[in-house]
Amino acid sequence: MAQIFKKTTNYFAQTMVFGAVVVVGLLGWAVDRTSRSDYTTRAHLEREQPVPFSHAHHVGGLGVDCRYCHTSVETSSFAGIPPTKTCMNCHSQIWLTSPTLEPVRASFRTNKSINWVRVHDLPDFVYFNHGIHVNKGVGCETCHGRVDKMPLTAQENSLQMEWCLNCHRNPEKYIRPREFSTTMGYEPNGDQEEIGKKLIAEYKIQDARALTSCSTCHR
Amino acid sequence: MRTNSKLGAIVLSLAGLVACRQDMHDQPKYIPLRPSTFFADGRSARPTVEGTVSRGHLNEDTVLHTGKGADGKPVNEFPFAVTKEVILRGQQRFNVYCTPCHDRTGNGNGMIVRRGYRHPPSYHSDRLRQVPHGYIFDVITNGFGAMPDYAAQIPVEDRWAIVAYIRALQLSQQASINDVPAEARGQLGGAK
Numbered sequence: 001m002a003q004i005f006k007k008t009t010n011y012f013a014q015t016m017v018f019g020a021v022v023v024v025g026l027l028g029w030a031v032d033r034t035s036r037s038d039y040t041t042r043a044h045l046e047r048e049q050p051v052p053f054s055h056a057h058h059v060g061g062l063g064v065d066c067r068y069c070h071t072s073v074e075t076s077s078f079a080g081i082p083p084t085k086t087c088m089n090c091h092s093q094i095w096l097t098s099p100t101l102e103p104v105r106a107s108f109r110t111n112k113s114i115n116w117v118r119v120h121d122l123p124d125f126v127y128f129n130h131g132i133h134v135n136k137g138v139g140c141e142t143c144h145g146r147v148d149k150m151p152l153t154a155q156e157n158s159l160q161m162e163w164c165l166n167c168h169r170n171p172e173k174y175i176r177p178r179e180f181s182t183t184m185g186y187e188p189n190g191d192q193e194e195i196g197k198k199l200i201a202e203y204k205i206q207d208a209r210a211l212t213s214c215s216t217c218h219r
Numbered sequence: 220m221r222t223n224s225k226l227g228a229i230v231l232s233l234a235g236l237v238a239c240r241q242d243m244h245d246q247p248k249y250i251p252l253r254p255s256t257f258f259a260d261g262r263s264a265r266p267t268v269e270g271t272v273s274r275g276h277l278n279e280d281t282v283l284h285t286g287k288g289a290d291g292k293p294v295n296e297f298p299f300a301v302t303k304e305v306i307l308r309g310q311q312r313f314n315v316y317c318t319p320c321h322d323r324t325g326n327g328n329g330m331i332v333r334r335g336y337r338h339p340p341s342y343h344s345d346r347l348r349q350v351p352h353g354y355i356f357d358v359i360t361n362g363f364g365a366m367p368d369y370a371a372q373i374p375v376e377d378r379w380a381i382v383a384y385i386r387a388l389q390l391s392q393q394a395s396i397n398d399v400p401a402e403a404r405g406q407l408g409g410a411k
Contacts, residue, residue, distance in 0.1 A: 022266065041314065061256070062330045062331065062334070063319075063330055064319055064330075065314070065315040065316075067315045067316075067321065068315055068316060068372070069372075071372050071373075077251075078250075078251040080251075081252055083371070084373075085367070086372065087366045089366070090319070090331050090336060092338060092367070093336050094331065094334055094335050094336055112260065113260070113261065113262060115254075122251065123243065123244040123245075124243065124244060124245060124246040124248065125243050125244070125246070167322065171303075179311075
């Protein structure tokens, strides 16, 4: 009986066996890189806004505190997007004729909201509260990055669960004294882990077991 | 029969594609400021109907909420005791909401003024040192002249804390070396 396969087909079989391992490995690596990439998480992506609002100018240049506009950040789950009235506090007299600011003035005249584009969008099945974080010594900068250097606002971090857990597992690496919560470019006065541990005791921050329990964030 | 199972496999694998939807990420519910297609103005957060009073917000304490007494004139008292914590809270809130124009000393040379906003009067004029506490509270609440109102940005208690801190600022600019305890005077470099 004649052979069905030629002898050279052996090379095929060998390549297929070892190739499969490599291909599966490569695929896994590609999926991992893609799911964590800025392309997927939309980190560092500047969104186009109806008015090109610059945090770099208002925070970095003028020194306006975060809370001047985001008034509810210490007391509510939501930091608050300022109403047009807050813009007009200053812009009723400053940059009065700027065409860039026309949408702001139009919104104030007509009482129609400005449709700001949301930059940080957590999945709806995640419970997140700004108030507790700010009051327990998580700085704005810790999650949002150097907003005072962002001409257009972009998300600084992935906002993926592994990123949240980074801090929930080891809060001592990130906690700062409350009075510096809105400080940009904060430098710990000494060893961060030592200060962090002291503040965790002082602010009664729960242990990693409680902070990483499923129902802490998925409730 | 065989074609049927093939067909079934194709349908199943197509159903797998549907799993790429993000229904749980974007649930049909309102989170703060999420737009609504139901209301004509597109806002999911509804303004209160005129005349509505939220439970617990009757604001019967007119001194606390308006800074004015029964006679409609600004009061010269605080609705709660002014402790050191109140003044420190006032300092913090003052530095957030007031310093952009009034600057940290209350002279009115804040960053926004340097960018062209109308110069506010200094707190350290005789007139403003004489005004009652309730007057300052009223200006924060309703605005005055070029100054917009801050009722929406600063809660009532914080407004009073700011008033207390402004009083402290006014005292600080009128202080003499006699106000400093004798043993602490040496710590002030260059003080006469």
